Amino acid sequence: SIGAVGVHGASIVVADSFELLVRPEAASPRPNILVHGIGEAAQRSGLDPRAACIQFLEYIGDATLVAFHADFDRTFLGRAVRQHCSKRLANRWLDLAELAPALHPEVRAKALDEWLAHFDLEPDQRHHACSDAFATAMLFVRLIASVDPAQRTPPALARRARDARW
Secondary structure, X not given: OEEEEEEEOOEEEEEEEEEEOEOOOOOOOHHHHHHHOOOHHXXXXXXXXXXXXXXXXXXXXXXXXXXXXXXXHHHHHHHHHHHHHOOOOOOOEEEHHHHHHXXXXXXXXXXXXXXXXXXXXXXXXXXXXXXXXXXXXXXHHHHXXXXXXHHOOHHHHHHHHHHHHO
């Protein structure tokens, strides 16, 4: 499944969200179904991967994509878009796993759940594409609240995350 939630400025815009199931070549094994809650019938009723990629690309346009451990999502989605649409996913990415400790070095959290707990953010559900996207959006909005509005641009935030590593 693919899930995304729009963030405009410092606000989550639930009406600007995206969710769909992608039909896999074969149904997921039982342990995966137990984690994500997407059964075999739901998987088989999912959208063709090419159509799903096209819809996703239309939804995101040239927006900056924000994720926790963004390399995973960037690699997975990039491969799918390349395979099914013969295109390159060229969007800028912002990784909250790097930005969060750059903005709050005193916090010893590592995982998304730890950061959510630190800020008392409670997602409705985890390991569900749209709920995880909403949880990431909540964390992102909470993190940028401590940043001067003039410095909330994707390049400035990426620079803060990169500079903190050194």
